[in-house]
Amino acid sequence: MIILDKISWVDFEKVELRVGTIIKAEDFPEAKKPAYKLTIDFGPEIGVKKSSAQLTKLYKKEELIGRRIIAVVNFPPKQIANFVSECLTTGFDDGTGAIVLASVDKKVPNGAKLF
DSSP states (O other), rough: OOOOOOOOHHHTTOEEEEEEEEEEEEEEEETOOOEEEEEEOOOOHEEEEEEOOOOOOOOHHHHTEEEEEEEESSSEEETTTTEEEEEEOOOEEOOOOOOHHEOOOSSOOTOOOOO
């Protein structure tokens, strides 16, 4: 059994999980692990942010464009090789080490917050 650290509701409320639409996906050959550079639109309040995402096992760049994803938008920027990742694109390990994107199944505006 995995024992998870407990967090308070107040701690959870600090995490800004928002919906965004991927508007650009590029190869990221400089990354240590295979990844893409994503450009994601989070709507007028948050704007456009960039993210490094290890999605190359299950997704082609072309099929990522227009995909609506869930990301943490309030982490500090992180330098990854020659790229600054401004948000954390979320996903789930499929059991083989490949990441399946976390997404929404109904239309909500870019920037909508997960509650």
